Amino acid sequence: MTPSPVVALSGITKRFPGIVANDAIDLEVYAGEIHALLGENGAGKTTLMKILYGLYRPDAGHICIDGQAVMLRSPQDAIRLGLGMAFQQFSLIPSLTVAENIALAVPSSGLRLRLHDIAVRLGTLSQRYGLPIDPWTPVWRLSVGEQQRVELLKLLYRQARILILDEPTSVLTPLEARGFLRAIQAMATSGLAVILISHKMDEVLAVAHRITVLRRGRAVVTVPRSEATAADLARAMIGRDLRPPPTRPLSAPGEVVLSVRDVSVREQPWQPALHGISFDLRQGEILGIAGVAGNGQRELAEVLVGLRRVTAGSMSLQGRDVTHATPREMIRLGVGYIPEDRLGSGLIPQASILDNLLLKEYQHPPFAYGPFLRYRVACAQASRLLSAFQVTAPSLHTLVGTLSGGSQQRLLLAREFSTQPILLIAAHPTRGLDAGAIEHVQHALLEQRQRGCAILLISEDLEELVALCDRIAVMYAGTISGIVSAAGADPATLGALMTGDRALCRNSLAEMPR
Amino acid sequence: MSRWLALEKRPDPLRWMPYLVPMASVVVALLSGAPILYLIGVDPWTAYRAMVWAAFGDLYGVSETLVKAIPLLLLGLGVGVAFRLGFWNIGAEGQFYLGAVGGTWFALSAPDWPALALQPLMLLMGFAAGAVWALVPAALRLYARTNEIITTLMLNYIAMLWIDFLVYGPWKDPQAFGFPFTPPLPQAARLPTLAGSRVHLGLLLGLVAAVILALLLWRTRLGYELRIIGWSSEAARYAGLPIARVTAIVISVSGGLAGLAGLCEVAGVQGRIQHGLSPGYGYTAIIVAWLARLNPWGTIVVSVLLGGLLVGSDMLQIAMGLPIAVAYLFQGLVLFSVLGLEVFVRYRVVWK
């Protein structure tokens, strides 16, 4: 007799303003199984799991745990039923220690905090599953990989029987990811049910027992691993055959546009330092910055656009020294910036499309006329940009916060590209976008490259970097551990560079930074 | 499946709501104040009818309402523009007092000047004094990262004590039998009034200020910078906006308008500085600005509305013997009502 599923979702539907995130989805998961939820960004995987975890309430459908129909009103209900979820963005409290974070997650007996007992039990668990951690460190001091371990330990400590892991390896190096996958295999063997959300095919094929593919909010197919092929899965995910990545036309990079020599930045709370960064960037070249998030990429981007002060070293733009340039000067010299948090330093969600588009050029004619702004001219230009970059919006006065992520990114690109920059710093430009928007952004970047713009592309997606970049620099612990040409890049070398393991790259084609 | 009330974000905020909310909140405030009045033995409906009549019922009432509306308008514009920048200027009350002091000092030092020369300079002094008093906390915020809510507020208390020091000490009128007044302003310093009522030049200044601010906000570079910095200092920093310069100008204007309000109250209405020059206009102005949603045009309307509320409260005190604190009671209720009703502009209630 086949055992009954520990989790059974039937007919789950969830709507948000303007979009159906989940459309009548059925899903069954058994104990001891690793069940992968595969799909592109925006397919509805995280939404579905948030419903299972009690964070969202479905508009229709039922949830059964261990054969009993349940009504989940909050994560507490889910936790009580044996569910545990590890999010893509860690749900840890940075200023508290590991032990305190675990204490928070565990229902306690009595008022007093028994941190010592917690630390002891943590030790046992981390030994059993191979997840070493120091319980007394405050979380903000941990590396991303260590924080990931804490997330898992948290679930195990709570004796969760059903683990939901949302894109767990997206922030790990290839080596760390392998160790992580081994750990969850051990958990499944010991009888836990694991639901693994991922968009990485190779991972899924490596560990999953069964795979469900989601596309545009619907469950397209559920197959056992033995019957699944990469091509079938890809077709199910995208709905058509995998389109080859944009071809990068050959081009000969021109003169050096940006020259960075030995730049260092001092460490601050929550912000790693930079040590001795050096590289050159030429016209018509895309230099990728790879590396696990939190190794200084964001700080590097901020230094290059003038938002962060350099404590040593120098930078020059087309021969002009810009080591201590302000952001305004950098903008005037033709530097464009697509920041990591597009609604933070890039776009202003409470402002209209028009106000956002004006942000970089409002001081110059034809928009400015003495102390006044000429709105009619601004509106005409804005309309032109919207149609050129295919941004759909009800009007120029629509607030940017109400647009979709893809539209916002297109708007940001429109603004930055309209000034014909000579240097573009793009940090994670395709993060969180759907497939169509990603394609659009990647093509736009290649177009700018054709035009002769020098681009620095920071990304966690190695495939994207290999497809778009001419050279790839890998950052680790605030330094550049190596620069390789994209043509000869192989995952092993890149992975080694990402963990700072220079010994492994001695026989590779990597350039050592000067 | 059990159901309960929940708030759901509206995809497009209701457009006519912002204009309805100020009116509705006054009504809600009066309604919620009714039980409190009843408990103290006053019939609310009689009281409210009398308030409305006092404020708007006859020409005299309307003119008194306008007299009260003038400082609220100037202060409300000043507070509103600072709030737009993200600077919580709770110090309008203190800036009001400093403006009164600055302008009065000038008028008392130059008693023989003709009105045409004296008044513009006096107004300028009032504006400047209020601006300086506001720039201190602004500088502290910019360069010492000090919370401006507390600093502006502390300066209010200091300003009030400063006034008391002056009227009990160096500026005490020798002919006032020991009462805490300054000597009266010279006739040339008294602002012109309208047709025998007490409505004075300040009204014109307020209306002009509203027009200028509206123009500034939506037609100039400075206004654009102001709005951007108010929404997102991060984006403003990246775009290289001159945050310090904009802050200095905007806060000067904010404090200056408040100072102007103070001076106008002295030169237009009371004729001299005394203890308790302001019945809390600076705090009422915060309510005015919030109800008007920081919009200059709205501020004109709301300042008249709240001026009427003040006149009505005065009448309750004089005719019915209620404590003057009743004015604050209603103002607090109005602000609560606004905050509560505002929710419905952005959200709607649904069964979930």
Add this chain to the structure above:
Amino acid sequence: MELTLIPLVLAAAVRAGTPIAFAALGELVAERSGVLNLGVEGMMLTGALAGFVVAQQTGQPWVGVLAAAVAGMVLSLVHAVLTISLQANQVVSGLALSIFGSGVTGFWGKRFIGVPADGFTTTAVTGLGGLPIIGPIFFQHDALVYLAYALIPGLWYILYRTYPGLQVRAAGESPASADAMGVEVTAVRYRCVAIGGVAAGLGGAYLSLAYTHIWIENMTAGRGWIAVAMVIFGTWDPWRTALGAYLFGGVQAMQLRLQAAGVAVPTHLLMMTPYLFTIVALVLASRDTTRRRLGAPAALATPYVRE
């Protein structure tokens, strides 16, 4: 100034600092959970009036204190509903609370101005009260002062060594993560705001029943705002916040002493010193950005809503 005056001034400092300490500690709890409540002034006034009225009617000061606590709590819950459930702007709501508190107490309190009531009298702590120097300074006050003493370590223990305290800190640092871990953020915040209200009410009751035995309109004279400042000054730590409160008390005690001694500075200028002290203290505390950044609850004044 004679040397024997110093202990007297210090004892006066303790008394003057007590209402601030109560209010500041309460506000600290609320802010630690992520809610900024600027209505402390209004809550203190309400507490002062409620405490005075009830004590006067019943003849029992402790019943008055209870009433004060309840009054402060009720008012704080208005702020809680507006800011936590209805997501209103926390700064403006707090201001509204202060304005309303001033109005409602001025309105209702008119009849009680000049009316006498029994309040708290000095009760020396047995044994400790007799110690040389330290005794008169710390242990010869009324019961409420001792209550404030107990509150400081009590709050520290609860915040850092108990489970509810951990939940409070989590809700204030990262409500989304706390929610995902099963912490009922909304309930925690409501409770903390209520505690803030109770404490502010107690601070007000101290003013009308112990520090003085009368009611005057607006008798707090800005102490509520100073309490908020002291929380920042103390970087959200109970010990440092209490220190700030008593330091303020010291400034005020000095000012009163100098006034009484007939120093050649005009009264009104002397009265400015406490407010100037607050500004200076705040500037000094805010300069050390690292300490402040590590101290301030990261989610302070940002509402949290689960989708």
